[in-house]
Each structure stands twice: as structure tokens, then as C-alpha cells.
Amino acid sequence: MIVLVAICSFLIVSQLSSAQDCLSRDFGNDGTVCVCNADHCDTLAPIAKVQKGTYASFTSNLDGLRFKKDEGSLEASTENATNLINIGKKTYQEILGFGGAFTDATGINIKSLSEDVQDKLIQAYFSENGLEYNIGRVPIGGTDFSLEGYSYCDTENDTADPQLTQFNLTSADHDYKIPFIIKALELTNNKLDLFGSAWIAPNWMKTIPGFLARDSFIKDEFYQAWADYFVKFLQAYKEQNIPFWGITTGNEPLTAYGQKKIPSVAWNVELAKKWIKENLGPALRKSEFSDIKLMMLDDQRLLLPSAANELLDDKEVDKYVDGIAVHWYSDWIISTKNLDDTNDNHPEKFLLATEACNGYMFNDVLIGNWDRGEAYAKSIIEDLNHWVTGWTDWNMALNVDGGPTFINNVVDSPIIVNAAANEFYKQPMYYALGHFSKFIPKGSLRLESSSFDDQVNVGAYRRPDGGTVVVVLNKDTEAKNATIRDASNSKDIEIALSPKSITSLVFW
């Protein structure tokens, strides 16, 4: 009897440490998803400390493994080792964390499920048996992933309201954002760093009215109102018991010039300088939210380092800005050197990746596609190896068509909701993010690392509890053996990398 109990609890414990029971499904898009429904959803228990001299590794791959756990021991380094992955002792930037965005579309899709399945979805991101996200981006008003364009101070006939007397949250906040943010706060024991970004200003504030108007700026006489609007947003959410860690100066000002009609407020460097130092900076610092992290740009890497240099060359702007927010959509043409240069020029400002998604150019949703998960993992490793402190995904949940979006700007998401079947699909992108968010807590430090092969990307991190995390992405269709050599203890770990795989290793 006692023996039986012991065996049972051993089985339960060992099961809990790998992703439990992925209900795999292949939609024919070169990869698989794990299906979650009322009866079932795979989980991954918090990463447990392993004995000194041993390691635990967790692998996901094209073949369908999801957080597959293996264990082994660290061996004395040998001279004949090949395919070396070197982990150095030198530490770099502190990691802020990982997360996604509470868009209206995310909330609409979550709400389209039965309540028990809704809970599973939000747990999949924020609970200790999920990805343990610690960052959330919250749109200030509407985005392209809303049912319509809106701000918090839309007035009848677009009458100017510079005192913001008609400022108010909307039903979209109360229905699609706040309930799920509250759940995420509960699941993380309030260890959730939320930051706000605005897409849409009230029409009356703009030089050319219309949420989708091109080249439309904030009118000079409403610079203070647009700054006060951010403070009012923070107050309104505080009244809902939702505290904010940060705020950006506004989503993608460059997009306001582009041909693609995505809602956005236009800025150029000179106007942004004026607004930040005369209006937004002072408004935030003299408000009850004076400690909030102010991030500038919230736009593509191609603006780095030039726009960052120009803005921060102004000492008054520099005084108010804490960090630089960067999106991934130009990464395919802009090198990581731009991130290095930005850090070299402004080492006291943190860099945070604040938006990324797949399917924005073609093939919106590709349910199960492995390459899209690989693209996330590659981006996170590269960004973090070039001074970025964390990585924030775009919509956390979209429908099978990649929406809803009122301008039909359909894209992909790590979780796709199929409301008709009352189920959702955890895509490779979801697991790719988890290979970082689950293992690298806030406060970790990036470590020096190197790879032996350009098909293999490596990131290494020192956790606050002293553990070392190594994430290895094998983009190759071939298996590879590698030796991870840790300079701090002169030990080696021999690992077999399966084709098209992501492996997170952890040891103390």
C-alpha cells in the first residue's frame, strides 16, 4: 500500500515536469498545435531546481515534442569536444521579462469561449502552470484589433474638449480588457508589469481628423491635452485596481505616414521632442504616477539609433525618458548592430521589444506552422543578445481568420481561438515564447555565449536564484550534437539537438 502510494506520487511528479499531455493536431501547415478544450489543456509546472552537477532540459520541435523533459549530468570538460557552445562568465543587461498585449481582439476571442475554457486560456499565459508571463501591453483606447476606432474622449461633432471633461473608458475596456487583466494580475500575484500604448487620439486633437487619416499630427494647441489624456488613462485604470509599470509615447508614429491605413498619430523628431519635454514628461512626473517608466519610439528598429540619438541629444527629453521601445517588423532588413549602437550611445536607457507578430505580410493565420515559432525564438535570442531586456508579443488570442480587426489587418497569434468548437490552439509560437518566459525570470542577467553553427542560435542567462539557463534554437533540418561548455564551472553538457527544435536547459 505504502509502496503503491510512493510510486503513484513519483509518477505524478515526473509527469508534471514535462508538458503534460499535448493533445496534438496537424492542420497541414508544417507543424502541429496542442488543442485545449473543456476537458483538456497541456500544462508545464514551474521549473524546479535540480541538484548541483545535474541539468534539466526541455525540448519542443517540429516533430511535435512540447517541453519534453530530459535530465543529465555536467561532466568535466574534455579536450576533444566538438560543436562547442561556450557560456562565458561575463554578464550583460538585466532582463525585464516576456508577455503579450491585451487587445480588444484578444478579449473578444477569449470571451467567445465557455467560461471554463476562458480560464484555461488566460492560465496558459499567466499561471505558474502556464508560460508565467510577467509583462502585459495595454492599448490606450482602440487599435486596428478593435471592432471600431475609438478614443477615450470622442465628442459629438468632434467638438474640442481640452480639459477632457468627457474623458471616459469605454465598454470595450469593461468587456474585453479589464476582466482579463484582473485575472492575469491574480494569477501572477500582481507580479505583472503593465504598460500602455496609444494608437488613436480624439479627432478634435488632430491636424487631419479621422482615425485612419495619413500624416495627421496632434494640433499644437492640444499638446497638453494629449499629455493629460495619458495621465487620465492611468487614473481610470487605477480606479479599476489596475496599476501600470510603464507607458510609451505612442504606437508606431511612422505608421501614420505609410500607405497601409493603420490608426496612428504622426510625429517627427522635432515635434516629439517638444511634446515630451514640455507636456508629457512634466505631466507624468508631477502626477501620482511619477515613477512610471516612460518609453519612447515604440516603433521599428530602422529608427535606431538615429531617432533615439536625435531625441536624447536634447537633455530635457533625456531627463524624462527611461527606455526605448522597439518593434520587429523591419528586423529582416535592419541589423542587430542598430541595437548595439543604440545601447552604446545610451547605455542608461533600457531597450524593450514591445510588439511582434507573424502573418503581417502574407498568409495571416497558418495554424500549427513551426517556422513561425522558430522566428519568435530567433528574434528573442537575437534581441536579448543585443541589449534588449524583454520581448512583448502582439495579440494573445485571435480567431481562425486572424481577427477581429476593423481594418481587416489580419495576422497570426500564438493562440488561435475556434469559438464554434469551444477550443483553442496553442501554436509553436506559444511554446517558443515559453522557452524563454518560463525559464528566465525578471531580474535575470544575460550571459556571454557563442554558437558553432549559423543554423544554431544560442542565448544564456543567469537567474536571480543563481541558476543558469541556456536556450538553443536549431533551425536546421538535420540533427546536431553539441557540447555546452560553462566557463563558470569548467563543466560540459553533451546535448543532442533534434531537427527544427528549441531546447531550454537549466542547471545550478
Ligand SMILES: *[C@@H]1O[C@H](CO)[C@@H](O)[C@H](O)[C@H]1NC(C)=O
Ligand atoms: C572525448 O574523449 C573522451 C575520453 O577519451 C570520451 O569518453 C568521449 O566520448 C569523447 N567525446 C567526444 C565528443 O568525442
Ligand SMILES: *[C@@H]1O[C@H](CO)[C@@H](O)[C@H](O)[C@H]1NC(C)=O
Ligand atoms: C452637432 O451638430 C448638429 C448638426 O449641425 C447640431 O444639431 C448639434 O447641436 C451639434 N452638437 C453639438 C454638441 O455641438
Ligand SMILES: *[C@@H]1O[C@H](CO)[C@@H](O)[C@H](O)[C@H]1NC(C)=O
Ligand atoms: C463613464 O462610463 C460609465 C460606464 O462605462 C458610465 O457609468 C459613466 O456615467 C460615464 N461617465 C461619464 C463622465 O461619461
Ligand SMILES: *[C@@H]1O[C@H](CO)[C@@H](O)[C@H](O)[C@H]1NC(C)=O
Ligand atoms: C550524436 O551522437 C550520437 C551518440 O554519440 C550518435 O549516435 C549520433 O549519430 C550523433 N548525431 C549526429 C547528428 O552527429
